[in-house]
Amino acid sequence: MVLWMTADRFSSSSGFDAFYGLELLELGAQRARGRLRVRPEHLQPFGLLHGGLYASIAEGLASFSTASVVLDRGFGASGLSNHTSFLRPVTAGTVHALASCKHAGRTTWVWEIEMTDDAGRLCAISRVTIAIRPLGPGDARALADAAV
Numbered sequence: 001m002v003l004w005m006t007a008d009r010f011s012s013s014s015g016f017d018a019f020y021g022l023e024l025l026e027l028g029a030q031r032a033r034g035r036l037r038v039r040p041e042h043l044q045p046f047g048l049l050h051g052g053l054y055a056s057i058a059e060g061l062a063s064f065s066t067a068s069v070v071l072d073r074g075f076g077a078s079g080l081s082n083h084t085s086f087l088r089p090v091t092a093g094t095v096h097a098l099a100s101c102k103h104a105g106r107t108t109w110v111w112e113i114e115m116t117d118d119a120g121r122l123c124a125i126s127r128v129t130i131a132i133r134p135l136g137p138g139d140a141r142a143l144a145d146a147a148v
Contacts (some may be wrong), residue, residue, distance in 0.1 A: 088121055
């Protein structure tokens, strides 16, 4: 299981999310917010934001937010499914994402994420399911190493 954590506990993304530029603004049990400043390398050949980035933003927010709650209980969080619909193209500016938790169960959490452009227009919607699993001894060590 891969877990992401920084020394100041989820204040910024790491790994792949840091690579493409996800900024975490708020994490919690019911809501999460983040944003992505669009860069030229994010665009597909026709000049539009690549659809995989919307899916990445959604899964990043859902995973980080769930983990921010369940880690202290001895559980990890990882993506189980991600369904993203693209509604309006983005070519520049910032993608603003708001995630709402729709279900926080014992083994799965379900999030809905709305992504808008700088004008507040809805550009993509995602539904992400996160699996909740007990941490093993190796996972605890990975968390300690990541927090250094």
